Amino acid sequence: MNPTILEDVLFAKPYFDASHFFVAFDDNEMVGMAVVGFAPDADQNDLDLSKPVVSRLMVDPDHELEPIALALLEPCLELAKSLNSKDICYGSRFPDSPFFDGAYGGSLVPGVLELEPSLRKFLDSQGFVQGEQIEAYQMPLSEFRSVVDRKQITAKRQFKLLTQSDPKPASWYAACNFGKQNCVDFLLMDRKTNECCGNLCYWEIQPLSSMWGRRTAGLYFLSIDEKLRRSGLATMLVGESFKQLLELGFACVEVQVPRSDVGLCGLFEKLGFENIGRGFQMKKQLA
Numbered sequence: 001m002n003p004t005i006l007e008d009v010l011f012a013k014p015y016f017d018a019s020h021f022f023v024a025f026d027d028n029e030m031v032g033m034a035v036v037g038f039a040p041d042a043d044q045n046d047l048d049l050s051k052p053v054v055s056r057l058m059v060d061p062d063h064e065l066e067p068i069a070l071a072l073l074e075p076c077l078e079l080a081k082s083l084n085s086k087d088i089c090y091g092s093r094f095p096d097s098p099f100f101d102g103a104y105g106g107s108l109v110p111g112v113l114e115l116e117p118s119l120r121k122f123l124d125s126q127g128f129v130q131g132e133q134i135e136a137y138q139m140p141l142s143e144f145r146s147v148v149d150r151k152q153i154t155a156k157r158q159f160k161l162l163t164q165s166d167p168k169p170a171s172w173y174a175a176c177n178f179g180k181q182n183c184v185d186f187l188l189m190d191r192k193t194n195e196c197c198g199n200l201c202y203w204e205i206q207p208l209s210s211m212w213g214r215r216t217a218g219l220y221f222l223s224i225d226e227k228l229r230r231s232g233l234a235t236m237l238v239g240e241s242f243k244q245l246l247e248l249g250f251a252c253v254e255v256q257v258p259r260s261d262v263g264l265c266g267l268f269e270k271l272g273f274e275n276i277g278r279g280f281q282m283k284k285q286l287a
Contacts, residue, residue: 037098044171107218110279151232
């Protein structure tokens with residue numbers, strides 16, 4: 001991870017605190033780092049200091065992980081205890097991901113990646129307990145085929161899509177995470193009443209999108225009016241948004257879904273998404 005990327009996803013965040021950033025050295029060589037941040041409050045307009053998150057703990061692969069990771073994790077735990085926190089998360093995912101969105105794990109930080117078994121094993125040995133499993137899906141937009149059935153025909157007659165490019169962030173915390181990124185929202189509007197009945201939010205996953213060599217949109221929010229669910233509107237909203245994203249120059253879409261949300265996983269699998277991996281939420285009780 002080069003200095004420019006670290007500046008964007010860590011140091012430039014307005015809530016970054018250098019005293020919560022820990023570095024390990026072997027003689028004069030940097031061999032590891034860890035950083036603690038905090039989840040937002042309920043309104044996402046401030047930090048909740050009772051919810052600490054070890055955003056990332058990295059050890060140089062040429063060195064043994066455990067002794068360096070132990071030395072880095074200790075001050076993270078001491079910081080959380082000094083704030084009387086009841087627990088501490090590792091990695092977490094938006095909105096409880098203060099740093100590294102777009103630089104680790106894809107469209108959102110999904111916890112600990114399946115590709116890091118040594119880190120998961122280490123955290124497990126230190127009392128972190130695995131929680132929610134997060135599935136990651138991707139699909140090239142050129143491969144998308146619209147769903148055609150009675151529900152979709154009815155939905156398209158009753159609703160239309162409204163596109164909002166570079167929308168105003170919904171909160172201070174969202175502005176901190178996505179304010180510099182290329183974002184686009186889609187609103188599902190009732191054709192008769194002009195009432196908004198659902199919305200969908202994407203952001204361009206940077207810097208990973210550039211590293212992958214194709215513009216990739218990360219779907220990070222999807223909502224349908226509760227009284228209108230199970231009527232095909234989520235399928236319509238997602239499918240119609242893909243057509244617009246393709247016109248805006250995006251080549252791929254990624255979405256992350258909790259494994260427990262069987263319906264949402266099923267929706268994206270039905271639309272042709274490929275499961276590309278998973279992450280695991282991890283939390284340690286402190287009191």
